[in-house]
Amino acid sequence: MSESKITNILVAGIGGQGVMTAAEVLAQTALAQGYDVKKTEVAGMAQRGGVVTSHVRFGAKVLSPAIPPGEVDILVGFEPAESLRWCTHLRADGVAMVSTTRQEPPVVSLGLFDYPEDPVAQMREAKINMHAFDAGAIAQSLGNFRLVNTVMLGAISEYLPFPPEVLKNVILERFRQRKPKLVAVNEQAFEAGRLAQAEN
């Protein structure tokens, strides 16, 4: 990786899915690796069913905190329509990690708008490099829907400029400090995410 290279990660989803937590973990991992890091946050709207995004940028020196469109290296999409919404911000050689768990907003339930039939297919047609799998189902199979953000972090770990174990250890250490009983299942979730990325 050249010295001037900045890694740009866009985490996108809906309030309650762990978007901000995932972004925070990525930021903390990059910090621990000695990078300069900037991370944007969303306040308030996150809990009201609105779109939640966080830009995480790290490198030798990060200036503007917002990732310019067309410069996203990794899009972490917690929901397929939200992944579609942001996929145009990816670099040509960027990658999208998409969880296929759909979540329809009230404006769709009310019949005012349609939910696209197949957002994943639309992204594939547009030649987006991507891995798509149901991270929500994986989390549920491990016993808790909230594991979805560890699953997603495991899935992108292969694309980061440091070994996957580094990210895994940051996650597990967080749980060791706050909720030691959840360390084991989060390790499983991380590995399940890695497997999902390899297989999809």
Next chain:
Amino acid sequence: MNAVNPLPSGERLFISGNEAVARGAWGAGCKVMAAYPGTPATEILEYASRLPEMYSEWSVNEKVSLEICIGASLAGSRALCAMKHVGMNVASDALMTQTLIGVGGGLVIAIADDVGLSSSQNEQDSRFWGRFAHVPVLEPSDAQEAYDLTRFAFDLSEQFDTPVILRMTTRICHVKGVVGTSERRPFNSGVGFKKDPARLVMIPTNAKHRIPLMYQREERLQQYSEGSDLNFFKEGSDKRVGFVTSGPVFMHIQEAYPEAPILKLGMSYPVPMEKIREFASQVEQLVVAEEVEPILEGEIKAAGIQALGKEILPRIGELAPQVLRPAIGRLLGEAPPQEEPAPPRRALADLPEVKVPLPAPGSNLFPRPPTMCVACPHLGIYYCLSKIRNKAISGDIGCYTLGAGHPWNALDTTICMGASMGVAHGLDKGRTDVDKNQKIIAVIGDSTFMHMGMQGLLDITYNKGNVTILLLDNRAVGMTGGQDNPGSGRDIHGEESPRVNFVKLCEALGVKPERIHEVNPYELPTMFKALREEVKVNDTSVIITNQPCVLVDFYAAKPPLRVEDDKCTGCKNCLDVGCPAIYVTRRETVIKPNGKEKELAFVRIESSACTGCNLCPATCGPDAIIPVENFIRQ
């Protein structure tokens, strides 16, 4: 929100601009901090409240918060108040005379402009306040500068005997970056409150003497600004365009144009005009890149310096790299970036003029606006309001403003804090014959009411108005994240505090006791009855709803509900409640006996999201909504 550890000073922290301001104030020995919640400034006081040896409070509004800080400053202590841009409008009455008085301990006013409107009624450029009040304005361009400038602001305030404005934007407040901190310096001025009525009691004879002093101070600050290294040149080899800038735009310019020379203003008012003149002579074209109004641009041009600003840059929103690049590119006569064969999505991102056969993926995607939470106590209120005919609903600022959206469409105005009261009264007194029978309803939240609604209500009762007021008491400052207020019974530290009795308060403000009702907003029949009766009465009524916000700890989830598929008739009544836990499973079109088409939508309830508030069963004719048996919440 992340847990805050008050780490020993000297640490490098990964913190947001807001937290940096709180730590910077603490590091400078600030003793008193006060604020009213407001995006994007809210977290400043949230972080401050966890730091030791400081008095911090949620104030009822920004004017009071500034007055408290003025008192603390005059008592000889350092004080900081924080607010969003519109909060400064509320506090401005205090600032405009305080500037004549000066300070005791340093007084810093942190104003956070919501550039980009992440959650506001407007955009404002708070740098105007520096000019209007003749006080200095400091602008950080990232979290590190937010920390450093906050610490410095107190010294500047005492040195020049002036309040100091620290102007931030959303991009500073809500971005986390690496911040190096230094040892905390306790502040002991050694003096207390100095009795000096000629200075502190602003009657005309006294004020007249203070005004020239204020102007002299401004001139001294002008000299200081010219020589300050807060305003510095960043060298650049590409002299075609030189940028004058402040705040986060400094970072955006460096990102977009690493070789551009930049004059970066950390103290953006008073303006170091000679420094700008010198810089302008070193570059071919001077561009003023400022968020959001052409304030500096106008002053630069008035000083006879050629410059470009809002001729090429927008007056709304952030000047992010993707905004700067096309504008400067056009200025330099550069062709739009050449396209190599690339997927259509990139072409559309950069070149709107290029014709592409396929639309960009996601270009017609549904919007996902914020909406009320599952089981929000406001859902039932808006369901009822949406069923009332011939009404105008004067609204206010909070989560309940979302009632203007789908499916309720039951809010007609929202202007500023507390406006629901006055506007309602005006809609009634100013009504024309066209609206003879129109019912005037006002909707206001508890925090908004205590912020500035109480005064409006008093006006209505005193002037014998005819408005039906819905006072939505959800025991929290909801939209900003559920902060405590005088209605929650807790202070900023979570400790017990006197709790306002809204029934007694409304009575004291002149509403007749028989016109005040306390209603559980989850009980739709009671809600309907109270509303329907009170809108008929030619007098002021207040209906107070009394269930807590679902996001604060007063709320207790109950076992969820589900829909019995075979009983659901697709009537869509429950969808009118607007709860996000209700999803449509399928749609059908049927022909009614009278030949007209009817759209049916069959629903299900997402049990993992539902908290059993029991609103939707009341709307279900066929009684298809029942409790889930044996449910275990994760």
